[in-house]
Amino acid sequence: MRARDRRKTTGPKKPCRRWQLVVEDGHDEAKRRQQRYRSFEGTKPEAERALRKFIEEVESGFVGAGDDLTTTAYFERWIEHCSTRVRPRSLTSYRQLWELHLSPHLGKKKLRDLRPMDVQELYAKLQRSGRRTKKGGALSANTVLHVHRVLSMALKQAVRWRLVSVNVADAVEPPRIQRTEMRTLDRAEVQKLLGAAKNSRLYEPILLAISTGMRRGEILGLKWSDIDLEKSRLRVARSLQPDRSLAEPKTVRSRREISLPATTVGAIRQLKVRQNKLKLKLGSGYADQGFVFANELGAAWVPDSISTLFQSIVRHAELGKLRFHDLRHTAASLLLEKGTPITTVAQILGHANTSTTLSVYAHAVKGSSQVAASVMEGILQGAAEVC
Numbered sequence: 267m268r269a270r271d272r273r274k275t276t277g278p279k280k281p282c283r284r285w286q287l288v289v290e291d292g293h294d295e296a297k298r299r300q301q302r303y304r305s306f307e308g309t310k311p312e313a314e315r316a317l318r319k320f321i322e323e324v325e326s327g328f329v330g331a332g333d334d335l336t337t338t339a340y341f342e343r344w345i346e347h348c349s350t351r352v353r354p355r356s357l358t359s360y361r362q363l364w365e366l367h368l369s370p371h372l373g374k375k376k377l378r379d380l381r382p383m384d385v386q387e388l389y390a391k392l393q394r395s396g397r398r399t400k401k402g403g404a405l406s407a408n409t410v411l412h413v414h415r416v417l418s419m420a421l422k423q424a425v426r427w428r429l430v431s432v433n434v435a436d437a438v439e440p441p442r443i444q445r446t447e448m449r450t451l452d453r454a455e456v457q458k459l460l461g462a463a464k465n466s467r468l469y470e471p472i473l474l475a476i477s478t479g480m481r482r483g484e485i486l487g488l489k490w491s492d493i494d495l496e497k498s499r500l501r502v503a504r505s506l507q508p509d510r511s512l513a514e515p516k517t518v519r520s521r522r523e524i525s526l527p528a529t530t531v532g533a534i535r536q537l538k539v540r541q542n543k544l545k546l547k548l549g550s551g552y553a554d555q556g557f558v559f560a561n562e563l564g565a566a567w568v569p570d571s572i573s574t575l576f577q578s579i580v581r582h583a584e585l586g587k588l589r590f591h592d593l594r595h596t597a598a599s600l601l602l603e604k605g606t607p608i609t610t611v612a613q614i615l616g617h618a619n620t621s622t623t624l625s626v627y628a629h630a631v632k633g634s635s636q637v638a639a640s641v642m643e644g645i646l647q648g649a650a651e652v653c
Contacts, residue, residue, distance in 0.1 A: 285313040289324045323378075323431055335429065337380060338373040344420045353514075355507045363416050366398050367405070378430055380421075382437035389414065393441060407441035414440035448626075449592040450599040451476075455585060462583035468575055470537050471559055472593065477530045479597035479615045481505065482590050484520075486567050487512055489556040495535060498526045502616065508569050520616040534558070598627050 287304045302324055306316045341364055348357060371388050372380065389410050396405035405413075418435035425433050451459065456476055463469045471485050483505035493500045501523045504512045515521045526534075537558070544562065545552045553564040561567055573590055580588045594615070601611050612623040 283307070283310070283313075285316075287313070287317050287320050289317075289321055291324050335377045336373065337375050337377050338369055340377045340424060340429065341369075341373075341420060344423055347423065353507075354509075354511055355513060358509070359412075360416050363413050367392055367396060367409075367413050368417060377424060380430075380434050382434045385414075385417065385435055385438045389438065389441065408443060410441050411443055414438070448595050449588055451585070451588075451592070451596045453600070456596065456600075458583050459579070459585060459588075463579045466575065466579060468572065468579060470533050471572065472576070472579075473530055473533050475590065475593035476597055477527050478524045479594045479601075479611075480524070481594060482569060482572060483507060483513075484515075486557075486559055486569055486572065488558040490538070490558055491556060493534065493558065495531055495538075498528070498531050500524055500526060506566055506569060510566050510568060515616070517616070517618050519613075519618050522613065522616050524614055595627075598623070602627055 285306045285308070287306055289302045289304075291300045291302050302320070304316075304320055306313050308316070345357065345360060345364075348360065352360075368388075371391070372384065375384065392405045392410050392413065393407065394404055395402055396410070397403040414435060418433065421430065421433040421435050424430045460469070460473060460476075463472050471482075474480060474485055475482070478500075480502065484502050487504040487506040488500065489503075492503055502515060502521060505515060507513050541560065545554060545564075548563075551563065554560075555564055555566065557564070557566050559567055576590045580586075598611055598615055601614070602608065608620050608623055611627070612620045615623065617623050
């Protein structure tokens with residue numbers, strides 16, 4: 267294989283020129299010489315480096331159909347590829363991150379011309395002024411990290427498809443994750459919250475979140491066919507997404523059965539009675555879809571509206587900053603502090619393994635170890651008396 271370059275200057279004595287890179291790529295069946303062409307703009311040393319890279323790509327087979335593909339055109343193909351492989355919510359998230367943060371900066375750039383510095387500079391810019399609002403402002407490190415993950419996944423597939431030789435995102439340092447501060451309630455605060463929610467439609471969802479540690483989407487996706495009130499059990503079989511579509515549980519362990527406390531069972535029984543009365547009152551006007559937590563016409567609740575109402579209840583209870591998801595943390599922490607085995611808590615939460623539970627709730631496990639020490643002290647004292 268032989269390589270040469272043809273130079274075309276944009277003006278006399280200008281250090282930055284436009285070059286035509288030409289690489290010979292064997293011969294066709296008629297023994298005619300095959301050549302690959304690529305344009306490049308820059309200095310002579312830069313053009314020489316680009317030529318060497320071009321030769322490597324030709325030798326490796328990473329040229330051809332995707333040679334002039336823009337990152338936008340490629341991303342659309344990748345999204346289509348993902349459409350049957352990921353959850354609808356994930357697909358929507360990929361598109362939003364691309365349209366808001368990646369496309370405006372990288373969309374017109376050719377896929378093969380993308381460089382690690384381009385990506386690193388983008389991340390820095392997003393962390394300075396990446397918010398797409400009237401007020402502007404910086405994007406959080408977590409959001410930029412999500413942008414990085416989506417770009418990295420897309421480029422990894424581009425390497426598999428032999429459109430590029432390397433995933434440039436691998437050479438970029440993404441921002442460090444900033445964990446959202448976890449808030450847990452103690453017993454008195456739980457009572458305060460439940461008291462404030464007592465006469466609202468959120469009372470049962472809040473009670474269920476505290477007593478089972480279920481996620482918001484899992485609670486709102488519950489159907490009456492999932493609950494056995496006689497045996498005080500329910501099964502998690504689906505999750506309601508923000509767009510009110512239903513999705514399968516995230517993992518095999520997320521599909522689980524949970525035992526219910528008597529108080530929670532009693533509250534759900536009363537809810538069922540109220541719902542049946544509403545069905546009789548509205549008749550055909552009630553489009554029953556089987557949801558435990560349905561609106562006045564039988565349809566699923568809008569998930570984000572739950573968070574809005576929850577904040578109103580939290581303010582009324584004067585509990586400070588608290589998210590609905592913190593009720594899941596509260597359930598896990600209270601169970602662990604009372605000595606519930608870590609394996610049991612992991613099963614209730616739907617964690618894939620106990621290491622996840624331990625990493626999130628290490629503070630509560632310390633409390634449970636104190637309970638274990640007290641139990642052991644009783645055993646040792648009894649043994650000492652026998653001796």
